Amino acid sequence: MKRFSWFNATSLTLGFAFLYMPMIILVIYSFNESRLVTVWAGFSTKWYGELFRNAEFLDAAWVTVQVAVLSSTFATVLGTMAAHVLVNAGRFKGRTLFSGMIYAPLVMPEVITGLSLLLLFIGIGLERGIFTVVLAHTTFAMCYVSVVVSSRLVSFDRSLEEAALDLGATPWEAFRLVTLPIIAPAVISGWLLAFTLSLDDLVIASFTTGPGATTLPIKVFSAVRLGVSPEINALSTIMIAIVTVGVVTASLISKRTAVARAREEQAAVRSE
Amino acid sequence: MAQSVFAPWDDPEQKPLIQFVNVTKRFGDFTAIDDLTLDIYEKEFFALLGPSGCGKTTMMRMLAGFENPTKGHILLNGKVIDTVPPNKRAVNMMFQSYALFPHLSVWDNIAFGLRRESKDKDAIAARVEEMLRLTRLTKFAKRKPHQISGGQRQRVALARSLAKAPKLLLLDEPLGALDRKLREETQFELMDIQEKTGTTFVIVTHDQEEAMTVASRVAVMDEGRIVQVATPQVIYEAPNSVYVADFIGDVNLIRGTASARPAAPAAETPIAKPAPNAPPPEPETTAAEPATDTQPEPRPQPNALGEWLHDTLLTPILGQRDPGPRALPAPTDEERAAHAETAETPASHAEDIPAGGLQIVWADDKPPLIAANGDEALAGKKVVLALRPEKVGISKTRPDAANAMQGKVIDIAYLGNISTYHVELPGGAMIKAQTANTRRISRRDITWEDDVWLSFTATAGVVLEDVS
Ligand SMILES: Nc1ncnc2c1ncn2[C@@H]1O[C@H](COP(=O)(O)OP(=O)(O)O)[C@@H](O)[C@H]1O
Ligand SMILES: [Mg+2]
Numbered sequence: 046m047k048r049f050s051w052f053n054a055t056s057l058t059l060g061f062a063f064l065y066m067p068m069i070i071l072v073i074y075s076f077n078e079s080r081l082v083t084v085w086a087g088f089s090t091k092w093y094g095e096l097f098r099n100a101e102f103l104d105a106a107w108v109t110v111q112v113a114v115l116s117s118t119f120a121t122v123l124g125t126m127a128a129h130v131l132v133n134a135g136r137f138k139g140r141t142l143f144s145g146m147i148y149a150p151l152v153m154p155e156v157i158t159g160l161s162l163l164l165l166f167i168g169i170g171l172e173r174g175i176f177t178v179v180l181a182h183t184t185f186a187m188c189y190v191s192v193v194v195s196s197r198l199v200s201f202d203r204s205l206e207e208a209a210l211d212l213g214a215t216p217w218e219a220f221r222l223v224t225l226p227i228i229a230p231a232v233i234s235g236w237l238l239a240f241t242l243s244l245d246d247l248v249i250a251s252f253t254t255g256p257g258a259t260t261l262p263i264k265v266f267s268a269v270r271l272g273v274s275p276e277i278n279a280l281s282t283i284m285i286a287i288v289t290v291g292v293v294t295a296s297l298i299s300k301r302t303a304v305a306r307a308r309e310e311q312a313a314v315r316s317e
Numbered sequence: 318m319a320q321s322v323f324a325p326w327d328d329p330e331q332k333p334l335i336q337f338v339n340v341t342k343r344f345g346d347f348t349a350i351d352d353l354t355l356d357i358y359e360k361e362f363f364a365l366l367g368p369s370g371c372g373k374t375t376m377m378r379m380l381a382g383f384e385n386p387t388k389g390h391i392l393l394n395g396k397v398i399d400t401v402p403p404n405k406r407a408v409n410m411m412f413q414s415y416a417l418f419p420h421l422s423v424w425d426n427i428a429f430g431l432r433r434e435s436k437d438k439d440a441i442a443a444r445v446e447e448m449l450r451l452t453r454l455t456k457f458a459k460r461k462p463h464q465i466s467g468g469q470r471q472r473v474a475l476a477r478s479l480a481k482a483p484k485l486l487l488l489d490e491p492l493g494a495l496d497r498k499l500r501e502e503t504q505f506e507l508m509d510i511q512e513k514t515g516t517t518f519v520i521v522t523h524d525q526e527e528a529m530t531v532a533s534r535v536a537v538m539d540e541g542r543i544v545q546v547a548t549p550q551v552i553y554e555a556p557n558s559v560y561v562a563d564f565i566g567d568v569n570l571i572r573g574t575a576s577a578r579p580a581a582p583a584a585e586t587p588i589a590k591p592a593p594n595a596p597p598p599e600p601e602t603t604a605a606e607p608a609t610d611t612q613p614e615p616r617p618q619p620n621a622l623g624e625w626l627h628d629t630l631l632t633p634i635l636g637q638r639d640p641g642p643r644a645l646p647a648p649t650d651e652e653r654a655a656h657a658e659t660a661e662t663p664a665s666h667a668e669d670i671p672a673g674g675l676q677i678v679w680a681d682d683k684p685p686l687i688a689a690n691g692d693e694a695l696a697g698k699k700v701v702l703a704l705r706p707e708k709v710g711i712s713k714t715r716p717d718a719a720n721a722m723q724g725k726v727i728d729i730a731y732l733g734n735i736s737t738y739h740v741e742l743p744g745g746a747m748i749k750a751q752t753a754n755t756r757r758i759s760r761r762d763i764t765w766e767d768d769v770w771l772s773f774t775a776t777a778g779v780v781l782e783d784v785s
Contacts, residue, residue: 208416210403211381212430212481222429226420 068285075278082273092275093283102280105264109244112175112260116182117239123183124190124239125232129220131191132198133206150185151192158185159252166253173255181253182246186239193238197231230299237295241288323533324548325358332395334359334485334517335380340389342375342541349375351541352389359484362511362518364528366564367538373521374413377487380519381410393485404433409483413490415474417462423473424449424458430481448476451510468499475507479514488520492527504530525565529553537561553705559781562703567737569709569748571686571702572783573679575695578672578687670719670775677702677780680744686720691780704778706751709771711738711763718772724748726767738763740771 049057075093079086096102127147131140150158162181171177201224209219225232247262254263265277325331333356342350349372357363365373378384379391382403390397398406409430418426427448431441449455452472457465462473471491478486491507492500508531511518522528528535529549536546537560545557556562559570675691677700686702710716727747728739731754738750750771763769 202414202416204412204414204416205418207381207383207403208410208412208418209429210383211408211410212477213404213433214429215404218433223418227418 071278072282072285075275075282077275077278080275082275082278092279096276096279096283099276102261102264102276105259105261108175108258109261112178112182112250112258113240113243116179116186116243117236119179119183120186120190120239121232121236124187124235125194125228127187128191128195128198129224132195132201133203147188147191150188155185155246155248156252159249162249163252173253173258175258177253177255178250178258178260181249182239182243185246185249186242189238189242190232190235193235194228194231197228201228230302234295237291244284323360325361326356326534331358333357333392334361334394335519336390336392336395337376338390338392340379340386340391342372342379342384343387349541350379350386353541353543355536355543355546357517357519359517360515362508362520362531362533364532364535365519365521365538366525366528366535367523368564369523371538372541373523373538374489377410377489377519377521380485380487381408382406407484408487409478409481409485410487411474411478411489411491413493415462415470415494417470417473417477419462422459422461423454423465426462426473427477427480430477434481444480448480451479451513452476467494468503471495471503475510479510479516482514483516485517485519488518490521490523492522492524500527501530507531529565537564555779556703556781559701559703559784562701562779562781567706567749567751569702569704569706571677571679571704571746571748571778573677573686573700573702575675575677575688575691575698575700575780576685577693577696578674578676578689674775675700675780680742683722683743686722686778687775688778688780689719689775695780695782699783701781701783702778703781704748704773706737706749707735707753708777709748709750709773711740711750711752712770712772713763713767715770716772719775720777721770721772722748723768723770726763726765726769729763729765738769740769 074082074085076088076090077085078089078091127143131144131147134140159181162177162184166173166177166180205223205227206219209223210216214222245262246260247266250260251263251266254260261280265280268274268277335355335357337353337355340350340353341348353376365376367373375384379386382398382401382405385400390399392398393406393408418429421429424445427445428441431444435441445458446455449458452475454469454472454476457469457473462470465473471494475488475491488507492503495503504527507518507520520528520531529552532549534546535549535552537544537552539560545552545561547555552561552565556565562568563570670687671689673693674687674689675693675696676685676687677691678685679702688702691700710718715721722742724740724742726738727741730737730739733754735751735753738752740748740750742748748771
């Protein structure tokens with residue numbers, strides 16, 4: 046391996062510092078004994094205990110998880126369907142309009158997405174609550190899923206689906222039994238992306254939420270306006286831990302399948 | 318062998334399995350298939366042959382149901398199937414890329430189609446095992462497609478498409494990805510399987526040898542049209558156009574103008590050939606002369622004084638006297654006799670040139686060529702005489718043949734089993750003549766730069782209208 050030049054070492058240090066310093070400080074202060082966030086008074090885990098006794102935070106966390114699971118699941122189904130249509134159906138009337146609409150939320154400012162959804166819900170008289178947040182998150186996460194899935198579908202060999210049809214499968218069976226298993230990794234990463242997007246969305250959620258449906262980001266944001274408490278540091282640390290574990294697991298799984306497959310392929314070549 | 322020749326296309330009683338009726342397929346403005354009509358019969362091994370882009374895959378895809386004809390109809394067993402979706406047709410296709418399902422084992426790949434129509438696990442298992450045996454894949458049943466070799470993948474694709482016992486199996490360039498040796502083996506395997514299962518096969522290929530090897534009939538295509546449909550023999554021996562003649566195998570194309578052959582025995586014809594009913598012509602005094610011309614000039618030989626001078630004075634400086642031109646020993650009588658048997662010497666046919674047909678003027682100062690099998694309707698037209706290299710004899714002396722041309726050997730391609738001589742005619746045209754190397758030194762008396770005679774019988778070539 047090449048040795049690090051000074052330039053590389055500096056870039057790496059700066060990169061890590063900018064990315065992780067704030068988080069490291071936050072994690073350290075979550076174990077602070079003192080009530081004052083900025084004064085270190087010794088190590089303690091008491092704020093974690095406080096956090097788990099705080100019903101408001103727990104409720105908000107539960108709402109957030111419900112919203113994230115539901116909306117990312119809906120978004121994955123809809124986004125995968127949209128990607129399939131866009132990539133495979135060739136040219137049809139209104140294709141450009143459809144693809145434009147799907148990708149619009151990607152470039153639209155969140156404030157506008159949130160506001161327009163709010164106006165829609167008011168317009169059709171939908172009472173705001175968890176359900177409207179789920180709908181809103183589905184709408185904007187779906188376009189991310191469809192981007193991820195369609196980039197996989199572009200390199201998907203169309204003749205596989207045709208072969209399934211040729212062997213007597215209905216179009217739905219061909220998709221379910223052939224296409225879906227093959228593109229599954231892309232669909233799963235689309236789901237994970239939608240899940241994290243929903244987990245940390247503040248703007249759209251605050252436009253579309255209603256009484257009894259306060260998500261964690263909304264709760265944290267309003268709590269911080271009254272002053273940062275060590276409880277919030279503790280909460281953030283837990284979220285960082287969850288996300289880290291998730292990301293590391295996902296990358297380990299995909300790496301291991303890639304390695305196994307490469308090994309199998311080599312074995313096949315040798316046996317020829 | 319006349320009693321049971323497989324030729325349903327000649328039998329008016331037979332109903333075709335597949336009918337294309339004036340089928341046109343357009344992609345936008347581009348016409349991929351142009352008003353095509355074609356019948357394919359049950360149990361046929363039918364080959365679609367043509368250059369890349371001529372519409373072969375498009376025809377297959379219409380048969381499989383992935384494309385609908387823009388105009389016209391496709392019938393299967395007499396029923397119109399134009400818009401029947403692919404999963405409702407008793408037609409299976411083996412894809413050019415094999416299209417094996419990468420996430421399923423060989424076993425599950427083969428079982429895929431069976432599971433779509435039946436829930437009976439035992440019946441499915443029995444059928445899959447049968448297919449594995451047929452394609453010699455039993456050992457690999459548990460492997461995934463990426464764990465087996467190219468040839469094995471090809472057999473999985475075949476087994477999968479045969480598993481449902483379709484009425485019609487479509488094979489799109491099935492052997493394209495295999496190397497030559499494996500391809501030849503697989504061709505015979507395919508023919509064997511086709512015979513065993515009695516399935517109708519339609520195979521697409523751009524390899525003419527492959528089409529000729531496997532097919533009962535071949536359709537030669539060009540730009541969305543079928544130029545000729547016939548058995549491999551007919552396609553080869555009697556192509557209906559210059560395109561087909563040129564596409565299939567090696568061919569000499571001699572351009573000229575046709576005219577009807579004079580009915581009377583042609584004593585005054587420049588080539589004094591005995592016509593069937595003619596009295597024996599006078600000895601070929603005039604015609605024999607050019608033959609002697611072609612003999613290499615005798616080398617000047619030194620006289621006695623010269624020999625003495627060389628031997629006594631020059632030997633120390635120049636070395637031994639060159640005894641004469643270097644050459645391989647002349648073939649023995651045995652070899653000549655053996656060769657006369659194997660190589661079709663036109664001389665033996667000279668007596669029985671059939672009457673009628675055409676003669677073709679191909680050069681102003683040369684005798685016209687005789688094509689007794691030429692269609693008299695072509696008289697007066699520009700024509701091309703298509704002549705297979707193996708039907709052209711080559712000799713150093715003037716042969717007694719219906720057609721003879723003189724030229725010079727420019728190149729010899731030795732291919733092991735055969736040799737091809739490239740002979741330049743005085744006008745600059747190149748003619749290829751092929752001889753089988755049945756004896757190790759046969760024909761080696763002809764070498765580069767030799768003046769030779771090319772000859773062929775009055776029916777060796779095919780006269781085609783020159784459309785270019
Ligand atoms: N879906 C399509 N859209 C537009 N043109 C097509 C399509 N499929 C085939 N073609 C065109 O039709 C012609 C015939 O194609 P194809 O049947 O694949 O040829 P072959 O298999 O004989 O090489 C080609 O020129 C190709 O570009
Ligand atoms: Mg093709």
